[in-house]
Amino acid sequence: MSGSLNRRLAWEDVQDGEFCWYALETRHRCEKKVVQQLTRLGVETFLPELIEIHRWSDRKKTVTIPLFAGYAFVKLDRSRASRLRVLQTPGVIGFVSSQGKAAPVPAEQVEHLRKLLRENVPCSLHAFLRAGQRVRVRGGCLDGVEGIYVDADSKKLIVSIDCLQRSVAVRVEGYELELV
Template sequence: MTSGIDTIPGTNGFPWLAVQTRSRYENFAASHLRGIGYQVFLPTYKCRRHWSDRVKESDLPLFPGYLFCRFNPSNRLPILTTPGVIQVVGIGKKPVPVDDSEITAIQTLVRSGLPGRPWAFSHVGQRVRVERGPLTGVEGILTGFRGRQRLVLSVTLLQRSVAVEVDGAWVKVMPSGSPATALSAAVAAGPNSSRSLWPHLSQPYHRVANVVQVSYRGKQQDEAQMTGTRAQAKFDQGESTT
């Protein structure tokens, strides 16, 4: 699993931004960006792939086709000229930062060593806070699947989620009025809501293939969605995606 190294003085003052890459170029782009001094977060999970003569364990991206990087949004050229990078995720030509709390939650999951997997995007459900175990302090959506409880963590900007199995005794249900990020609230409210953010988000969201991508469409998006669907179906059995 990778978490990046902060080698540029003052980098922590910049927001985390989502960078879209070509299919299977996540590690290549991340290595290049680290090599020129950027702080990169490329969360991965281990899975086993089966061939007729062997079984191989590999690290795969939790968010296929994306990595997260801290940098000055007004100076995107070094990012955009990185081999394998398609674009910086945003609305129109304006990059949109990923919410810090969502990045922190994913980083906590990676550090915990618990087996997180890609999951169908979810922004509604019973919101909980983990109060025991290696994920203490993390907030997410609690969901049941085949008799087991899982904590779903989402990156709202990408409309992608990951899930990890948790002990029900670890979590505490949060009050229904608990604050959510402005972006999460706007997405959950829907296009007919009077929330002030939605008019600015709805058109870009729907204009770019129903996910917040500036312009890219095609095979990579389909592969990423299929990967998440297969992972959800196989999560309970501990099988790998292929």
């Protein structure tokens, strides 16, 4: 499945008996409990986690938190029995779906995420940005500047001056962007 990183898998792409990864929505702060229960049932799971240091005035504590709050991954075949076993697990809200059907997650994406976490590459969550979306720069000398996100390759933001009908492209590599 090379090239599947840039396209979404659909329910119809998965053959009967083939195992695929699915994203699972869980109740708030129930990710670890859900994963433990599913693992006991023999379901392959993956809960990406980050290690953070929380500081208080009198102490520091290292805590492990889910990378995607409220979500975990499960590897299942597409049988009704497998899905029901997962859905009946306490704390599970449902599968992340597309057009009413559980949306498979490409195995390469799960493996890349595992590799990042295994190698302890510093990472943090960012908004999922697509070309053409309106964004705002957070932090640095461009803090608060809004514009249209061009694409990840060029790392450019288009800032438009509407009344002049002119635009300026700015490199935003290294800046944090948020959706407006």
